Amino acid sequence: MRVIGIAGSLRAGSYNAKLLDAAAQALPADADYRRWAGLADVPFYNADRDEPGLIPVAAEELRAVVAGADGLLFATPEYNGSIPGGLKNAVDWLSRPFGASALSGKTVAVIGAGTGRFGGVWAQAELRKALGIAGARVVDAEFALPGAAEAFDADGQLSDFGRAEELTDVVAAFVGEVRVSAPESGPRVGAVVS
Template sequence: MSVRILALVGSLRAGSHNRQLAETAVKLAPEGADIALHEGLAEIPFYNEDIDVEGSVPAAAAQLREAAAAADALLLFTPEYNGTIPAVLKNAIDWLSRPFGAGAISGKPVVVVGTAYGQYGGVWAQDEARKAVGIAGGKVVEDIKLSIPGSVTRFAETHPADDTEVAAQVTEVVNRLHALLDGEQAAA
């Protein structure tokens, strides 16, 4: 069975190592797993209930919701900004959490991974993202994790897809998520 995975990247920087990790996941996805890297998080206004009105939701937010609703699962890639989750990723989670109890990620499996400059690879940001996703209604997959430390030096000259160890780790993450989704679809 084919599964659809929506990838969101919490960094807007053109040379983002987390974006490169997401590109690696897309490239290494197994047959039967379609990973779509969502573009446009920078265009989504900060969440505000005054503009989250049926029929007039900002286009970028509506597109994000549609993409998430069409996906079987989400794969979030987050750097760590000042010890926590980047605002752009938190904002995406906020938009996906509404309407409360019936948001686009409600009940969907969500895996959070990433890389950061520090020695722990962004663990705090990943934990915060998991917390926010869980409160937003997503089904956090706690046993699939990947934190890659030292991103600035490790990926200074090498794309993550060309780092044998990282490519194997990303492949394992995607394969495990794919297997989980295959199991859920088979049980349905």
């Protein structure tokens, strides 16, 4: 199973990138996980450039990375009550051509971290909405991490055991949905190796 993580923050010390890496620890052993870090290079969506031969290289790369994944795990901060512009822009590129896009039918889950009291729940809700409109299969599981500046231990794990278990449960729900939507990504039962 190929899983791509996308953090909505460009910040080097991003708590959302940390949260993705903590979530990735809960993926099964057969998962091939990579965090995609090309968000800063993707130009603003422009329909005039969404034509063969005119698509920016970084947008093409984003589409190829997502098309090759069985599932996507997003972690987004909240900026002014909503999705960071760069992440929304990526969703816009991924949503076209509508109905045949890299996101179409793709299983996605949204989690997020913030330094405030609510963990960016508005941004997560808006990202789920945008991804759903874009044609993704949005997993019905949520994980919001408030107080992110104090939430991780020195190894990058969540210090609170209960919260760590919740994150593991969300990842398990995501993995279950990925296996339903891309059954060939599951363990190969009965495969013969000669």
